[in-house]
Amino acid sequence: MNDQASLRHLWEVLVKLDEVAVADLTLELLDREVEPVEILTTCEQALTSIGEKYEDGEYFISGLIMAGEMMSRITELLTPHLVIPEADILRGRILIGTIEGDIHDLGKNIAGALLSAHGFQVLDLGVDVSATDFVKEALIFKPEIIGLSALLGSCFPALSKTITRLKEMRGMTKIPAIFISGAQITDEHRKLYGADFQAASAFDTVRLCEKIIRRGLGD
Numbered sequence: 001m002n003d004q005a006s007l008r009h010l011w012e013v014l015v016k017l018d019e020v021a022v023a024d025l026t027l028e029l030l031d032r033e034v035e036p037v038e039i040l041t042t043c044e045q046a047l048t049s050i051g052e053k054y055e056d057g058e059y060f061i062s063g064l065i066m067a068g069e070m071m072s073r074i075t076e077l078l079t080p081h082l083v084i085p086e087a088d089i090l091r092g093r094i095l096i097g098t099i100e101g102d103i104h105d106l107g108k109n110i111a112g113a114l115l116s117a118h119g120f121q122v123l124d125l126g127v128d129v130s131a132t133d134f135v136k137e138a139l140i141f142k143p144e145i146i147g148l149s150a151l152l153g154s155c156f157p158a159l160s161k162t163i164t165r166l167k168e169m170r171g172m173t174k175i176p177a178i179f180i181s182g183a184q185i186t187d188e189h190r191k192l193y194g195a196d197f198q199a200a201s202a203f204d205t206v207r208l209c210e211k212i213i214r215r216g217l218g219d
């Protein structure tokens with residue numbers, strides 16, 4: 001099987017929630033030196049399909065939980081392959097977390113691992129983080145960038161509140177750039193809630209953060 005056919009196969013076994021085949025195939029693809037970004041993109045597409053099956057009533061919450069566990073395992077396998085040689089150069093501090101009411105953390109964890117692998121100092125506040133806690137930790141950690149993860153539409157009011165509170169904080173400390181990310185998040189949300197940037201994927205995030213640190217906010 002060539003790489004594209006194997007990636008397609010990975011998509012199929014992930015959508016079927018076949019845990020053993022998913023782990024075996026991920027290891028096989030890594031052995032064949034297929035780029036982690038391709039594996040990750042395939043998995044994100046498979047998770048979108050699983051989400052659709054959940055919406056259609058074909059899968060239940062147990063399906064989402066299994067998908068989450070499989071994705072965690074894939075992240076573990078991919079993480080050692082994400083490190084770049086010059087990662088020991090400290091590029092900046094980034095505070096990340098999932099907004100209040102939302103416990104989705106796979107995307108945030110992948111982005112955190114990738115940012116660390118690229119030399120950023122990452123402080124991850126975890127999931128279900130209140131606006132108050134984001135502000136409190138930002139005042140202590142003094143990040144150049146704050147990344148908010150949000151997947152649940154019902155929690156977007158909390159996303160809006162968090163961005164507003166973080167922007168108010170700008171008068172008190174060095175101005176951090178605020179960006180938002182998550183499967184449902186688009187540039188429209190960025191404009192609506194007043195974030196500085198929107199990142200479509202973990203790899204996008206790294207490029208974006210490198211650019212923000214190099215040029216500073218607003219350039």
Ligand code: B12
Binds near residue numbers: 064
């Ligand atoms: C797995 C999953 C779960 C797992 C999460 C496990 C975990 N540890 O995260 C569990 C079972 C807990 C779960 C629960 C629920 N879920 Co859910 N879940 C999903 C699913 C299938 C995949 C999400 C995922 O991990 N994707 C893979 C990652 C890698 O992608 P990603 O998050 O987009 O992240 C990438 C980028 O966005 C970016 N990124 C993301 N975050 C961040 C953060 C930072 C700082 C940075 C830098 C970058 C970054 O980088 C990542 C890598 O490229 C999605 C479907 C979908 N389309 O996303 C539904 C989905 C998000 N869930 C949904 C729902 C409804 C729920 C529940 C309400 C179900 C229920 N009835 O209980 C609960 C809510 C729980 C809560 N309070 O949060 C809906 C949301 C619909 C909506 N519009 O609001 C979705 C879209 C499914 C659907 N189509 O209906 N879920």
